[in-house]
Every structure is written in structure tokens, then in C-alpha cells.
Amino acid sequence: MNDVAETEHTVPAADSRETVLSVQDLSTEFRGKKGSVRAVDGMSFDLKKGEILSIVGESGSGKSVTSLSIMGLLPYPTGHIAEGRILFEGRDLATLSDREMRKLRGAGLSMIFQEPLTSLNPVLSIGRQMTEGIIQHLGLSREEAKKRAIEMMRRVSIPAPEARLKDYPHQYSGGMLQRIMIAISMSCDPRILIADEPTTALDVTIQAQILELMRNLRDRTGASIVLITHDMGVVAEMADRVIVMYCGRKVEEGRVDRIFARPKHPYTLGLLRSLPVLGHAGPVGSAELAEIPGVVPSLDALPPGCRFSDRCRFATDRCRAENPPFEEAEPGHFTACWHSEKLEPLA
């Protein structure tokens, strides 16, 4: 195994596990009619072996663009990586050719998208789509690949997999297709799985199945998972570590228990307090949910200084003028806020 250590700047020293992916000062831009916008601005993180790292944020936070940048799947020609490095097994993914990236996708890095229906080819059978990657990356024969596909389908609880290999995507339900996507993405034992809102389109009972599957796969193969979501409930259930993004920047990072109990950024605190939490409701209308005033600013009209300043109840003149550095507030817990010490822990 190659080691891509030496980049310890975002990781608590306590975590001595091997770093499998290191994103360093990544900035991704999109060209538009009115010039370029920076959808991701100076994003850095290290992913450890066997770790589930969750990236949370609302629409426009840059969480999905971060994952597309890593996978080399930015829309061509509008999107491109402007700065930064993405180190995976000693290589910088940002500099690889399409051909080299294609070899890595599937076996090294694998991705699950939000919409299973649009990620599968409607005119190819499920069997064909499942075996394609296995033949390509593992070099197995068609027969062996078929056997492996059936085994993977069994693992994700598809009934009668032998018969269902011949079926086409439209013959499956949404929950089954997402399980097929997971089976495909795990079929070559990837070292890293990037899951972008993998359960957002699914019902909660199916979501529970998929999350359990992802946890099992991590436990069994030691794969690392980047889980991108807007759902704080899913984060609390799954993540070891959490990164909160706002307007293309990382605003907070730390262990999941710390983030939920003692958030250090007003945006994270606002998100957590705005959620109704199951089992905590009083009589109807007895308590209002905390609102975050205003809306997420558009990327071409960002406020100067801290990007959250115009919605933040802690904001001062300094916040509106100077961008706060991303610093360690407590051991292993980082935030970009001038006033993080003013935040009260959540009850």
C-alpha cells in the first residue's frame, strides 16, 4: 500500500489510521455567462482507512461538486479544478487523464449517485451493467463475472438474482435499483466509496436497509466512505467524522459526537436547532423551530468576509470584513468563526 501521509493539517493526531485519500486546497470553478464562479473554495480533508466521513450542507454548499471533482466527473467544458491536489495512493487525481481515471473508477474509487434511474442505462440488462465493471477491473471471464454479480445481488437482498440478471432497469423498483447501484459500486471491492445523497430519493424503511448495507460493507472490507448528505439524521446515524460546508467552504470539522453536542460554528448550530427531532416534540405549537434568517447567497454575489455573516446572529463588523481562518477550536475540532467561543453547547 502506498502511503500518502505527511498531510496532517486537518486530522486529529489521535487518529493513526492510514490516510487513503487526501484533498488539499481544492478549488473548483464553473464558467458561466457572467464569468467564472468558484463552487468549491479551498477544500481540504484527509480520509482514513475504514472511516465514514460525512460532508453536510444545503443546496449550493459545494458538497456534490467536491465529490465530482474527486471522481473526475465535472461537467465538461464548464467545470474544472482551478487549484489544489487530490492524492490517492500517491497519485494526484487532478492531473490524471480520462483514460487513467477510468481505470481507477470502480476498483479504486467508486461512486453512488442520488438518482439510480438516471445512472443506469435503460437499454442494457442489469446483468450486463453489473458484469461490465467486474470484467474490466478484475479481469474475470464473463461466466466468473456473472457469478460475482449474482453474489453481490444476493448480498444486497435482491430476491432470485439469477433470474433478475436478465431484467432491465424499468422492471425494478426504485429501492431495488439503488441496491443494484450499491452492488455495482461495491462489486470490485473499492478502497473508497463516495456516496452522494444515496438515500435521499428513498423511503425511510428502504433507507434503513441501504445504510445498514453500507455500514456492513465498511466493516467487512475496510473500505472508506465519503457520505454526502443534507440530512443531519443520516449523518448522526452513520458518520465517524463530519465536515460542514457553506457556500463552497468548509466551516466546521470534527468527530460526530462533538459536532452534534458542541457545534463550534453558528451555521451548524442553526441547522441542528432548526430540525424537529423525533421523540422530542411537546404539545403542537408549544415551541417554535429555530429559523436561520435569510437565504444562502448566490455564488456570484457572496458577502465579503465570512460568507455566513449576513445570516448570523453572532456577526460583528469584523465578520463582515475579514474571512475567519479555519482553526482548531478544541483538539480535533476545527471551525472558521471569529466567535466560536460564544456558542453554547446544545442541550
Added chain:
Amino acid sequence: MTSTPILELNALVKRFPVKGGLFGPKKFLSAVNGVSLQIRPGETLALVGESGCGKSTVGKTIMKLHDPSEGSILIDGRDIAPLSRARMKPVWRKVQTIFQDPFSSLNPRMTAGAIVGEPLTIHGLASGAEKDRVVAETFRKVGLRPDQMSRFAHEFSGGQRQRLSIARALVVKPDLIIADEPVSALDVSIQASVINLLIRLQKEMGLAMLFISHDMSVVEHISHRVAVMYLGRLVESGPRDEIFRNPKHPYTQALLSAVPIADPTSRDRQRIVLKGDVPSPIDPPSGCPFRTRCPIAEDGCARAMPDTTLLPSDHRVACHVRAREAVA
């Protein structure tokens, strides 16, 4: 409670024809299969369930966007099921809808003021300066500024657009609001403000609300009573705390235990993970529709559809096993 229900459904059925092949027999999909419920003034009833359970079809059938196949729909004691669309106009003043997607449910060519004012014109309630005054007042009520009346829908954010939909529904002072997933398309930080607004308006105006949702956390926060649907049928209903703290139907229990809780310290709680998927409503299982995924199913569950059993605290459940336990 003694007041007359503003809405009462009795054994409502909605079937859709589906193609059974060129020469095949004509098949039907029962999206709603014998749903009975009541909503009283000032009360929010949440209709919950997963995709395809028929909860949205119930809402659309009440609005007569679909014609009911069987059963009755009583608004203020009057059955609207047999009414033609033309005779529905007075009913539509009493019953208004808020839809999920604030992007496609507002006309992009109309100003915000015209969108909110249109129902007043349709129902002949106000015109001219009086109409503008009522629209401006409604804008304020939902947290928008009257000077935004001349703007177009695309100039508003998602949360503001949903406020516009709410204003359009409220402007005719309805008795009942049907809200179909009204906050599901919104970002979390915006969701909270729309939920707060709905609760506040409901209280102030004494509205009844049918709140259709798949999000159990939001439902617990907003509703007084809850009805749970599975495959076109009500499996359980009752006061909110009965359903959330003392669920009886195995489906409700599984549904609640599957909800991810935004608290990492509750990770180790007991969970019921259901196997498999919801069966097709075209070819539902015999007997109890939930038996194919049910952790407590018995042989008898395949034979007959369970009746609804009334438990203490106005709690109703449709389950063979629970019915027997209740008697014992």
C-alpha cells in the same frame, strides 16, 4: 370533541384502470382502498406513509382532481363525491391546497400579487382596491412584504415561493387546507420557518389541516392526530402521542424505528429493519397487505383483511395480532 367534522371520509376508494396487455383482462390498481377519517376545525391530521401508499391520492380525490370510485367525502356534512366539477366552486372556497413544489405550482407569467389575488376574483370575493388591500394583508400574514406584490415568482427564493402558495390558499379564508408535502422540497434551514408559519396560521385562523407527509419528525412536530397508510389502507390512526409513543401496528413501529435521529448517542437503539419492498398495488397480497414484510405475521394473516380495532385513547389499529392481544 363535539364539533362537526369539517372533513369526513367514509370508506373512500379510488381505483385506476391499468392496461392488462392487448387481450388481457382489464386490471385495476386500488390506490386508495376503503379509507375513513375525520378532521375537526382547528385540528391538523397528518396522513403519513411511504411513496405509493396512496396518501397523495387521498388529497387529490378530496380536491376532486380524481373522481372517487366508491365512498363519500363530506365537507361540512355535505357529500361532494357525486358533485360535478362545475358545482364544486363553492366547495373550493372552503378547501384549499398547498403543493410540494413551489417552483411548478406558481404561474411564471403572473405577478405575485396577481397569483395571490386570483382566487378572490374566481370566487367573486373582492375586486379593485379592496382586492389589493386583502392581498397586501395576506402577504403580511405569511411574512412577505406588500411591496413584493409586483414581482414575478422566479424572483423569490424557494421558501418565499412556498409562502406565496400559502398566501394563495389562505386569501379566500378557507376552513380546510390540504398540504401535500409542503416542506419536502425546501432546504432544512428554510423548512423550519415554513413549518412555524403553518402552525401559527393554523392556530390564529382556526384552520383544519390535512398534512400529507413522509417525514415523521415533521409530522410529530406539527400534527394533533396521525393516520398511517400502507398500500392504500389505513393501518393505524389516533392522537399524535398515541401513534408516536405507543405505536401498535408493526408497520408503524418499523416506520418510526427506521427514521434516522439527529443524535449520535441514540445510535444503539433497537431497530426493526423491514425486509424487501412494498408489494405492487396492482397485485396486492391476500389478506393483510403488510403480511409479506411483517415481523409478527401469522398464517391467519394471509386469509382475511384485518378489521379496524378500537383501542383505548381513540387509537385504531388494523392488525389481526393486535386485535387478539387487545381482547386478551
